[in-house]
Amino acid sequence: MILRRLSLVAAIVIALGGASAFAEASGSFLPRNLAQNSTNLPPQRRPQSGWLQELNLTSQQIQQIKTIRSQSQNQIKPKRQAVQQAQQELHDLLAGKTSTEQVRTKYNQLKILRQQLADTQFENTLAIREILSLEQRQKFADHLYKPQRNSSNRPSK
Numbered sequence: 001m002i003l004r005r006l007s008l009v010a011a012i013v014i015a016l017g018g019a020s021a022f023a024e025a026s027g028s029f030l031p032r033n034l035a036q037n038s039t040n041l042p043p044q045r046r047p048q049s050g051w052l053q054e055l056n057l058t059s060q061q062i063q064q065i066k067t068i069r070s071q072s073q074n075q076i077k078p079k080r081q082a083v084q085q086a087q088q089e090l091h092d093l094l095a096g097k098t099s100t101e102q103v104r105t106k107y108n109q110l111k112i113l114r115q116q117l118a119d120t121q122f123e124n125t126l127a128i129r130e131i132l133s134l135e136q137r138q139k140f141a142d143h144l145y146k147p148q149r150n151s152s153n154r155p156s157k
Helices: 002-024 060-095 102-132 134-145
Strands: none
Touching: 002 102, 002 134
16 A cells, blocks of 8 residues: 555655746646747847847836845745745655655645745746836737647647
8 A cells, every 4th residue: 555655755856846847937827828938048148130129129128127136046046946945855755665645745835835936937927027118018919829839749640
């Protein structure tokens, strides 16, 4: 019975490992987040063209977005690190002789950390949304909810 539970927990953690990579890249519960977009790249690594140009941002909006991003990165970075650390700790607990209850406790801590990260990223998205016109918001929302072009998501032939 205990072995069955541990196997189930291990399977969940393995499944969540993929989900956590997604969460770190895309903001967890958001379909796609700015954390994944070119706006989070340092200026020298940002592409010259892209969906942001489609928004036709004013210089004031660009400056406001830079400020929002700068402030949010100071909050997001430590939260991402905390999620990564908790994932490693959970992995170590699963691999060791730790009790099921201790593993469950660490898993619940990890869920809370992921939710806090997702909430912070969502607040960043809302802050950017506030400075956009209605037309820009529509394009912004369309981009956030556009399906990702990823070879792993393509159906098999």
